[in-house]
Amino acid sequence: MTMDFARRRGRLESLFRRRGFDHFLVTHEPNVAYLTGFTGGDTALLLTRGRPILLSDARYEQQLAEECPGLELAIRRPPRTMHEHYHRTLRSAGVRHLAFEGDHMTVDQATRIQDGPRAAAIAPLNGLTAQLRAVKDRHEIACIRRSIAVAERAYEDARASMRPDWTERRMACELEYRIRLLGGSGCSFPPIVGAGPRAALPHGRPGDTRIDDHPFTLVDWGATVDGYASDLTRLMVKDKIPPKLERVYGVVLRAQLAAIAAIRPGARMGDVDRAARHVIEDAGFGRRFGHGSGHGFGLEIHEQPRLAPGQDGLLKAGMVVTVEPGIYLPGWGGVRIEDDVLVTRAGHDVMTTVAKDLCQ
Ligand code: ZN
Ligand code: ZN
Helix, strand or coil: CCCCCHHHHHHHHHHHHHCCCCCEEHHHHHHHHHHHHHCCCCCCEECCCCEEEEEEEEHHHHHHHHHHCCCCCECCCCCCCCHHHHHHHHHHCCCCEECCCCCCCCCCHHHHCCCCCCCHHHHHCHHHHHHHHEEEEEHHHHHHHHHHHHHHHHHHHHHHCCCCCCEEEHHHHHHHHHHHHCCCCEEECCEEEHHHHHHCCCCCCCCCHHHHHEEEEEEEEEEEEEEECCCCEEEEECCCCCHHHHHHHHHEEEHHHHHHCCCCCCHHHHHHHHHHHHCCCCCCCCHHHHCCCCEECCCCCEEEEEECCCCCCCCCCCCEECCCCCEEECCEEEEEEEEEEECCCEEECCCCCCCCCCCC
């Protein structure tokens, strides 16, 4: 099973042509990876009438030849500057009017590209590759499944080796270590490990708080495997479950299951969020759920689509989203439960398997 990069580029080309452009410069690294298979950095892809050109420098010449066979390379060598290199390549390709990723280029880069004699006129064109990447193909789904398997196994192994003196930071280190031992290239984002009241910080950084000193600890982690992310959240609970935790956890779990049940092709993204939010509001915690119910992920940890209020887009088969409602009570702690869900033709498939019952 290999990825069909030429087909992806063809689809992107028809998207920018439909918007009146003949040439498109892709600079966002995950987009370049998606369209060419290149896993290095500092490389842009110029799409110009069916003739893709990779602009890079001598550091990546061999890697580009290995990972992107058949693609034309424009390699910069000293003393030519990056922007001279862009100008020359654009001129020799006959580009006068160029669309670029306005959401991924700095003002300085854009200014330099359009500065100078006979420079191409440029115009931002945002979100096109993101739109393609929102729907995963079979190969990508297989990568995400492997990423989930590694993340889940790492969590299990880390928990099995836990000691009473472990801090949040120690747990985060252990997750990263286990993920790498299992063949992942690392965490898909810095793990969030929040013990007791620190679990009320939805994106708290692991610190020196001891896990064993608190009745529960929130862990949000994921692996990167073959370039693809996973993203899960679970609560680690000490032997005795406080009644308040049981109540809050029950609300979050009902909300999460309601959102998952709403996932199918054609469902409005905002309605999936609504399904979770409704349960949490009904239980009186509406103001304590301050983020969206989920997000797409793949080559990056946050991608399209967004499951959040006001999102009018419709889910399509092949999209992969997290479902992660939460309730955060300052001074007490927080509960979030996060699974990774594939939109299938028949409805959905929950890809993550770590148990969600409180007595673990
Ligand atoms: Zn997460
Ligand atoms: Zn997430």
